[in-house]
Amino acid sequence: MKTYYLSNEQMLQNFGAMFENLSKEGDLKTELAEYGYDDAKIAEGKALYDEARKTFDANIKETREETSASLAFQEKYQNVQKKYSTHRKKARIVFEDNEEALRQLKLKGSAARAIATAMEEMRAFYQLLDTTPNLLTPLK
Structure with missing residues (x-):
């Protein structure tokens, strides 16, 4: 025997049609x-349906907002990542003979790939440049 599954959306559509038909047809x-x-x-079932529909619609709206926010974040993150990559390369060239500066700015090795780690790396890089004029001056 084949099992038949309905998605939440299909179930809500079916129940919506049923309650619509119930409101129009006395025979049913x-x-x-x-x-x-x-x-x-029937009123109890309709109340449950209305609540389920409201919750489902809110969930769909929230998912759209999350997707939109995620895309906006990714776009901004990529822009920041490009700028950081350029600044990092420039700093590696400027400080290639200065081991202390390379160590302080964490320029040895490759840049982090994980977003959280990369953001922390960027924050530390720019914060150190901001608070240490002797490192910032050669980069201008």
């Missing part, structure tokens, strides 16, 4: 009443 209400689904039970 009469038939359901024979199985113990009186107006009170």
